[in-house]
Amino acid sequence: MSPIISISGLSKTYATGLSALKRVDLEIRHGEIFALLGPNGAGKTTLINIVCGIVTPSSGSVTVGGHDIVKDYRAARELIGLVPQELAITPFESVWQTVSFSRGLFGRPANPAYVEKVLKDVALWDRRKSKIVTLSGGMKRRVMIAKALVHEPQVLFLDEPTAGVDVELRQEMWQVVRTLRASGVTIILTTHYIEEAELMADRVGVINKGEIILVEEKAALMQKLGKKQLTLQLLDTLQEVPARLAPYGLNLAHGGRELVYTYDTKAERTGITGLLDDLSAAGIAFKDLQTTQSSLEDIFVDLVRER
Amino acid sequence: MNLRAIWAIYAFEMARTGRTLVQSIVAPVITTALYFVVFGAAMGTRISQIEGVQYGAFIVPGLIMLTLLTQSVTNAAFGIYFPKFIGTIYELLSAPISAFEIVIGYVGAAATKSVILGLVILATAFFFVPLRIDHPLWMVAFLVLTAVTFSLLGFIIGVWADGFEQLQFVPMLVITPLTFLGGTFYSIDVLPPAWQTVTLFNPVVYLVSGFRWSFFEIADVHIGVSLGMTALFLVACLAAIWWIFKTGYRLKT
Ligand SMILES: Nc1ncnc2c1ncn2[C@@H]1O[C@H](COP(=O)(O)OP(=O)(O)OP(=O)(O)O)[C@@H](O)[C@H]1O
Numbered sequence: 001m002s003p004i005i006s007i008s009g010l011s012k013t014y015a016t017g018l019s020a021l022k023r024v025d026l027e028i029r030h031g032e033i034f035a036l037l038g039p040n041g042a043g044k045t046t047l048i049n050i051v052c053g054i055v056t057p058s059s060g061s062v063t064v065g066g067h068d069i070v071k072d073y074r075a076a077r078e079l080i081g082l083v084p085q086e087l088a089i090t091p092f093e094s095v096w097q098t099v100s101f102s103r104g105l106f107g108r109p110a111n112p113a114y115v116e117k118v119l120k121d122v123a124l125w126d127r128r129k130s131k132i133v134t135l136s137g138g139m140k141r142r143v144m145i146a147k148a149l150v151h152e153p154q155v156l157f158l159d160e161p162t163a164g165v166d167v168e169l170r171q172e173m174w175q176v177v178r179t180l181r182a183s184g185v186t187i188i189l190t191t192h193y194i195e196e197a198e199l200m201a202d203r204v205g206v207i208n209k210g211e212i213i214l215v216e217e218k219a220a221l222m223q224k225l226g227k228k229q230l231t232l233q234l235l236d237t238l239q240e241v242p243a244r245l246a247p248y249g250l251n252l253a254h255g256g257r258e259l260v261y262t263y264d265t266k267a268e269r270t271g272i273t274g275l276l277d278d279l280s281a282a283g284i285a286f287k288d289l290q291t292t293q294s295s296l297e298d299i300f301v302d303l304v305r306e307r
Numbered sequence: 308m309n310l311r312a313i314w315a316i317y318a319f320e321m322a323r324t325g326r327t328l329v330q331s332i333v334a335p336v337i338t339t340a341l342y343f344v345v346f347g348a349a350m351g352t353r354i355s356q357i358e359g360v361q362y363g364a365f366i367v368p369g370l371i372m373l374t375l376l377t378q379s380v381t382n383a384a385f386g387i388y389f390p391k392f393i394g395t396i397y398e399l400l401s402a403p404i405s406a407f408e409i410v411i412g413y414v415g416a417a418a419t420k421s422v423i424l425g426l427v428i429l430a431t432a433f434f435f436v437p438l439r440i441d442h443p444l445w446m447v448a449f450l451v452l453t454a455v456t457f458s459l460l461g462f463i464i465g466v467w468a469d470g471f472e473q474l475q476f477v478p479m480l481v482i483t484p485l486t487f488l489g490g491t492f493y494s495i496d497v498l499p500p501a502w503q504t505v506t507l508f509n510p511v512v513y514l515v516s517g518f519r520w521s522f523f524e525i526a527d528v529h530i531g532v533s534l535g536m537t538a539l540f541l542v543a544c545l546a547a548i549w550w551i552f553k554t555g556y557r558l559k560t
């Protein structure tokens with residue numbers, strides 16, 4: 001299937017002269033959850049805002065569902081729902097009014113039953129008559145989500161959806177996202193919380209200083225870069241790794257009080273049994289051991305630091 | 308044409324007006340009533356008639372224009388400035404609507420409100436002075452044309468402004484003086500010839516003159532000239548708006 005969003009050679013230089021995106025190429029697949037990770041100022045919001053029509057690109061092209069976002073902007077934008085990073089809703093309207101307004105703005109006929117469904121999905125049905133000013137920050141964010149969903153988009157952009165949202169609500173939101181994906185909606189989200197990408201995404205893209213430095217299936221990424229480490233806390237301090245243990249490529253840590261063995265989780269044989277046998281043969285005793293797996297966060301930090 | 312979007316914007320803006328109906332109607336009505344008391348009653352005893360029309364009645368078209376111009380500009384300017392200020396402009400920019408449709412929604416709502424106000428003031432005037440309207444259709448046409456034109460101007464100001472002071476600036480420092488100097492309270496015939504010529508550079512003269520003609524068939528300039536100048540100003544505002552959206556000026560980065 002052809003990609004739902006296809007971005008090619010996209011660049012943006014702001015009036016300040018700052019180059020926020022540098023020839024970005026990216027394809028988003030139908031129905032996936034794509035997480036865009038990157039440090040502050042990497043260009044995530046700029047990328048999203050260009051696709052949604054809020055920022056004009058300096059060069060390059062974007063199509064959404066096969067429609068060019070400039071030439072065929074109506075068809076392209078009808079497919080898109082956007083929850084922007086910053087909270088922005090008119091304060092004096094009711095929840096119901098502001099959500100219905102969004103539906104009209106996108107050219108959809110009035111449909112109270114659908115508005116009701118969306119408000120229930122984001123747990124705001126009870127507050128439908130409340131004015132926006134009377135809502136809490138988390139509720140306002142959910143209103144923004146309802147506004148983005150109410151015109152039944154095919155693609156949903158969530159620009160840091162969980163900033164300022166409590167844990168319980170975050171769970172609820174992920175439930176909404178999962179339900180949406182199950183109904184075939186493609187979701188692109190940006191986040192600083194790597195656990196979120198790890199939890200939710202099918203694919204992960206890492207952007208830094210306006211360049212996409214990696215796009216990978218999350219599972220493949222975790223496997224490829226996901227090494228495990230076995231740390232052995234020794235009873236006695238070691239000066240150096242004994243020669244007979246050299247093949248394992250061990251490292252001494254903590255002034256010789258720890259031995260660290262790095263192995264590949266994907267490999268047929270991890271070599272752990274052999275290592276433990278050889279350790280006791282060499283007379284090295286340990287009091288404890290633990291294994292750690294590098295998280296997406298470690299991978300991410302490594303990637304960004306390399307640049 | 309995304310008619311539903313236009314309607315959504317229009318209805319949203321009219322709902323906003325509805326919530327502040329009392330302030331938006333009572334204030335101009337009281338102000339206008341004060342003008343009648345001061346200019347109509349107090350000065351009217353000194354200036355009895357202008358070209359056969361009682362002074363109190365003579366100023367009615369000018370007073371309506373005064374409110375119409377300032378209200379059109381402020382309403383439309385605020386209407387588009389507010390989303391820019393609180394950030395909800397993102398939704399307008401990301402919706403499947405053309406610039407033209409955004410303008411129809413906002414300018415239509417601002418102009419509707421001004422026309423309603425104009426009519427309310429007209430009704431108020433009937434309580435104070437004996438009035439006649441010779442050409443009601445022309446009167447309504449001028450009312451609507453002026454409201455639309457100055458709402459377009461207000462829209463431009465709202466897009467340009469990046470602070471609340473600037474929103475106030477044009478209505479206070481440009482529209483109000485031009486209206487006062489544009490023959491609202493007098494016929495420009497009473498001015499010395501040199502000043503009459505200067506006054507002809509004031510666009511408001513043409514509006515007031517044309518509007519007054521529709522009431523009493525008296526005018527400072529020919530009705531055709533009035534209509535032509537108003538239309539010219541309308542086209543100038545439309546051109547400015549076309550340019551704003553083409554370049555994304557102050558709306559998109
Ligand atoms: N309107 C603007 N004018 C000038 N520079 C801008 C503008 N908007 C963003 N930038 C700059 O562009 C760069 C990318 O910003 P962007 O908002 O896309 O980053 P981001 O990845 O979304 O960051 P964050 O995680 O903090 O939201 C930053 O250096 C930012 O300062």
Ligand SMILES: [Mg+2]
Pocket residue numbers: 044045046085159
């Ligand atoms: Mg951002």
